[in-house]
Amino acid sequence: MKVKLLFFASCRNITGTKELIWDVSENMTVGEIKKEIAAQYPKLASMEKVLSIAVNAEYVDGSIVLSDGDEIAFIPPVSGG
């Protein structure tokens, strides 16, 4: 399955890109893809506790299973306003 990863703010600085298309296996969870991306980008691993993940514009926890075509956003602590 293919999913689209989005990186914002400091996450974008770490990965060097706003967006990546990523291959995932069936039944992969949000928690698993977070670990996989953190393994690729170690500086993301150090933010792990404060990093939120949104799937299709909704915050989710690690247990959510991914679907083909999902948009997965890596959301560092927000600072709007």
Next chain:
Amino acid sequence: MYKITEDEISIDALYKTVLKDSHGAVVTFAGVVRDHSGEKRTNYLEYEAYTNMAEKKMAEIGDEIQRQWGLDDVAILHRVGRLEIGEISVLIAIASPHRAEALAACQYAINRLKEIVPIWKKEVGEDGDYWVEGPVSASSKM
């Protein structure tokens, strides 16, 4: 109305969108770019948003306000891109028949926006630039 914009924000325009004849109060909050952050001088700010999710979360704040205070006329406008000192980064306008509800809801709206809406501010100052990020995840505030 809940939007992310790249344009300069007009208080007048947003005020007009919430005002109806049944309202006796309009409360507006403008977040403005300050010239310092702690002890350090700020040159300018840059804001970035996950636009479709930010607009969705701002609309959810409107729903929370409707449920808590019974108010329907709420507007939140947040600007992105480069903002200079003194410019408006966010404008909230809330109208209600009586002032108590609008005042309370407006305070709630800006506090809530700062907890859950996926928008980020980059400080560009005398020491270089950095993304402002707090110690807590946004999803933990849902």
